[in-house]
Amino acid sequence: MRDVGYLRVGDTAEALTAAARPGARLIAGGTELVNLLKERIEQPDLLVDISRLPLTDITVGPDGLHLGALARMSDVAAHPEVRSGYPAIAQALELSASPQLRNMATMGGNLMQRTRCPYFRADHDLPCNKRRPGSGCSAIDGDHRAAAIFGASESCVATHPSDLAVALVALDAQVRTTARTLPARDLHRLPGDQPHRDTVLDHGEMILGIDVPVSPPSAYLKVRERGSYEFALVSVAVAAETSGGVIRTARAALGGVAPKPWPLDVDLAGVPLRRDELRAAIAPAFAAARPLPGSEFKIELAQRAVVRALTKPIGLMGET
Amino acid sequence: MARITVTVNGADHTDEVEPRLLLAHYLRDKLRLTGTHIGCDTTNCGACTVLCDGLPVKSCTMFAVQADGREIITVEGLATGGQLQPIQQGFKEEHGLQCGFCTPGMMVAATALLERNPDPSEEEIRWALSGNVCRCTGYVNIVKAVRWAAQAMQEQAAPEEPATRQPATEQAATR
Ligand SMILES: Cc1cc2nc3c(=O)[nH]c(=O)nc-3n(C[C@H](O)[C@H](O)[C@H](O)COP(=O)(O)OP(=O)(O)OC[C@H]3O[C@@H](n4cnc5c(N)ncnc54)[C@H](O)[C@@H]3O)c2cc1C
Ligand code: SF4
Ligand code: FES
Ligand code: FES
Numbered sequence: 001m002r003d004v005g006y007l008r009v010g011d012t013a014e015a016l017t018a019a020a021r022p023g024a025r026l027i028a029g030g031t032e033l034v035n036l037l038k039e040r041i042e043q044p045d046l047l048v049d050i051s052r053l054p055l056t057d058i059t060v061g062p063d064g065l066h067l068g069a070l071a072r073m074s075d076v077a078a079h080p081e082v083r084s085g086y087p088a089i090a091q092a093l094e095l096s097a098s099p100q101l102r103n104m105a106t107m108g109g110n111l112m113q114r115t116r117c118p119y120f121r122a123d124h125d126l127p128c129n130k131r132r133p134g135s136g137c138s139a140i141d142g143d144h145r146a147a148a149i150f151g152a153s154e155s156c157v158a159t160h161p162s163d164l165a166v167a168l169v170a171l172d173a174q175v176r177t178t179a180r181t182l183p184a185r186d187l188h189r190l191p192g193d194q195p196h197r198d199t200v201l202d203h204g205e206m207i208l209g210i211d212v213p214v215s216p217p218s219a220y221l222k223v224r225e226r227g228s229y230e231f232a233l234v235s236v237a238v239a240a241e242t243s244g245g246v247i248r249t250a251r252a253a254l255g256g257v258a259p260k261p262w263p264l265d266v267d268l269a270g271v272p273l274r275r276d277e278l279r280a281a282i283a284p285a286f287a288a289a290r291p292l293p294g295s296e297f298k299i300e301l302a303q304r305a306v307v308r309a310l311t312k313p314i315g316l317m318g319e320t
Numbered sequence: 321m322a323r324i325t326v327t328v329n330g331a332d333h334t335d336e337v338e339p340r341l342l343l344a345h346y347l348r349d350k351l352r353l354t355g356t357h358i359g360c361d362t363t364n365c366g367a368c369t370v371l372c373d374g375l376p377v378k379s380c381t382m383f384a385v386q387a388d389g390r391e392i393i394t395v396e397g398l399a400t401g402g403q404l405q406p407i408q409q410g411f412k413e414e415h416g417l418q419c420g421f422c423t424p425g426m427m428v429a430a431t432a433l434l435e436r437n438p439d440p441s442e443e444e445i446r447w448a449l450s451g452n453v454c455r456c457t458g459y460v461n462i463v464k465a466v467r468w469a470a471q472a473m474q475e476q477a478a479p480e481e482p483a484t485r486q487p488a489t490e491q492a493a494t495r
Contacts (some may be wrong), residue, residue: 006322006339006385027386034381035363037340047339051386074375098451099429100366103375104382123361228450 001037008049012208016178018048020204026050028070029104031097032113039123041114041131051106055208060085065212069108073164077102088218088237092167095222098229108207111165111175111187114198115158115259116231118143129155130195140292146233147295149302150258150288156195157292159256160188161231166255167220169263170237173212179205185253188260198259216241216249221309223256223301232256234298236305240268247271250310254302257289264306278307324388328353329397337384344368346384347394355395355424359453366452369425370394376429378451395424398431406469406476407431416465418456425452430466438477439470 009015019026023045027033030051036042055068060081067076076082077093097105114120119128119138127136139147139157147157168175168184175187179202188199201207218239224230235255241248250271252264264285271281282303289299321336328351337346347353347370358380359367368380371393379392398405407427410416417423426449433440433448440448445466446459454462 001340003338004340006383008385008388027383030383030386031363031378031381034342034383038361047383049386098366099448100369100376100378100451101363101381103372104377228447 002040002043004037004044005046006049007046008052010052012053012055012178012206015048015050015053015206016204018046019206021046022203024048024204026108026206028106028109029072029101030109031101031105032109036114039121041120050206057209058082062214064214065089067107067210067212069207069209070106073097073102073105073107073110074099076107086171086212086215086218088167088170088215088220088239089164089212091220092163092222092235092237095220095228096163107164107210110162111168111207112199112201113162116161117146117158120158130158130191130198133194133196144292144294146231146256147292148258149291149295149298150254150262151190152259152290153191153193153195155193156191156259157295158191158195158259160198160258160260161256162261163220163222163232163235163255166235166253166261167218167237168210168212169253169261170239170251171212171215171218172239172251173210175210176208177201177205178208181211184210185261185263191259195259215239219309219312221305221312223305234302234305236264236302236309238306238309240310242273245273247273247310252306252309254306257298257302268310273311275307275311278310279303282306322385322388324385326384326387326389327391329393335384339383339385341384342380343370343382343384343387343392344379346387347379347392353394353396357421357424359421359425364453365422365425366429366449367422367425369428369452371428371432374432374435376432376451393428393431395428398427405431406472407434407466409472410465410467410469411462414461414464414468416457416462422452422454422456426454426462430469433466434470434473438474440466442467 025044027047027049055070057068058071058079059066073093077090083090119126120131126138148159173184174181216239220237222232222235232255238252240250247268250268254262266285325334344358347356357367359365363381369376370379372390407430445463
């Protein structure tokens with residue numbers, strides 16, 4: 001790991017000034033950044049430690065849920081009112097990473113984590129446009145089981161790994177930064193011909209918090225190769241109001257299928273909570289899927305996951 | 321260089337460190353507390369688990385500067401006064417280890433579990449240890465070891481103070 005400077009900041013203004021310097025990088029829990037430095041994926045000159053800023057709030061009020069950027073994954077997941085009112089968020093967090101990591105990792109850092117594409121993370125030089133722009137993409141003709149089926153480009157087919165981000169999109173959350181407030185669904189960007197840029201945030205822009213409006217019953221279903229401590233092959237977050245076995249309103253987002261949380265843009269109002277009707281209703285959203293040979297299975301898997309998330313008792317999700 | 325003061329197993333240490341120094345290396349190389357193992361480069365194995373302000377964290381994925389002002393407990397801090405803690409005894413009694421490489425991390429993570437939940441089920445134990453990988457035991461005896469410790473701690477606690485849950489380290493000190 002290359003030598004690097006370190007500055008622990010005492011307030012947001014100081015953080016902004018320091019983070020604006022070229023070569024500066026924010027560090028919160030460090031559970032992602034330390035790895036990016038170890039692998040030399042990022043080689044900043046200065047670490048701006050924001051971990052002691054008072055941005056750890058978890059508050060539930062009549063207008064919804066507010067999470068400070070530095071609230072820890074473990075604290076948010078364990079919060080009784082998050083568990084009862086926003087179970088998709090609690091479940092997405094609890095099913096992420098491991099206990100030790102959740103004890104350090106923060107909301108802001110989770111959203112800003114980078115892809116787990118094995119070529120991007122490789123400890124020797126392999127073509128990867130996200131890591132070394134212009135070098136090519138090893139995944140397209142290589143191991144792309146984890147690749148995106150939506151929103152990929154010829155330069156990059158990687159998926160975004162955050163479970164939290166998927167839940168936030170289904171719950172229509174907003175992300176507050178030092179420069180703006182934007183819908184969670186607009187935070188991450190599609191690769192196009194600039195796959196090295198994961199989000200729309202500018203250099204030095206800092207996430208301050210997340211605002212989630214009052215939510216209908218919600219759930220998070222994560223499908224992965226083993227029962228714990230693994231990233232999603234496919235995941236789905238749903239927030240739905242139902243009555244008499246029929247959906248009144250539903251919002252869903254998929255993880256593991258795109259470079260960003262992928263909103264399921266179909267209107268499910270009036271659809272009965274039965275497998276065949278649900279399959280028919282969501283099918284149009286999958287017509288746009290463009291898988292690679294190795295990731296084609298995700299089209300079927302994702303549809304089954306959506307149906308299962310909607311038909312299992314809402315709020316009791318998580319056990320895969 | 322940055323100046324840090326870290327409380328490790330109850331003793332304060334003030335040192336000048338490079339910001340890129342990992343906490344695991346600080347503990348092992350600077351403080352010579354080599355019970356904290358490093359088993360991977362990818363934040364996966366959990367051999368490096370220590371407690372930071374009472375919570376298990378991976379010391380290989382944390383810079384020493386991040387521990388400034390924090391209280392760290394390593395595996396060396398579990399036993400007090402030459403007396404093995406129930407969790408250590410449990411691993412011995414139930415053969416919770418073979419090569420022993422994962423054991424410090426397992427015991428530290430299990431210690432945090434038992435402080436929070438003195439009577440964990442098998443599932444709760446497996447969930448709490450899901451960030452710790454063992455290549456030898458198949459986990460069955462590790463789960464038994466934690467159950468053994470839970471029972472031992474409850475038996476110890478029962479005669480004197482039935483309802484209180486004391487942290488394991490304090491319990492030993494007051495025993
Ligand atoms: C083995 C392993 C398994 C994992 N499994 C999962 C999983 O299943 N699901 C999942 O979702 N995640 C998973 N993760 C990722 C983990 O959740 C992230 O490492 C963690 O959330 C990052 O948070 P942090 O506070 O430690 O971020 P840091 O490492 O401190 O920062 C990460 C990035 O975010 C930036 N950043 C931090 N805070 C802010 C802010 N406030 N504003 C703007 N930028 C900021 C940093 O500059 C850095 O680029 C896993 C990680 C590991 C190592
Ligand atoms: S999919 Fe993206 S991250 Fe993976 S090798 Fe290709 S360019 Fe790199
Ligand atoms: S050494 Fe493997 S997780 Fe820390
Ligand atoms: S006893 Fe060998 S790795 Fe666990």
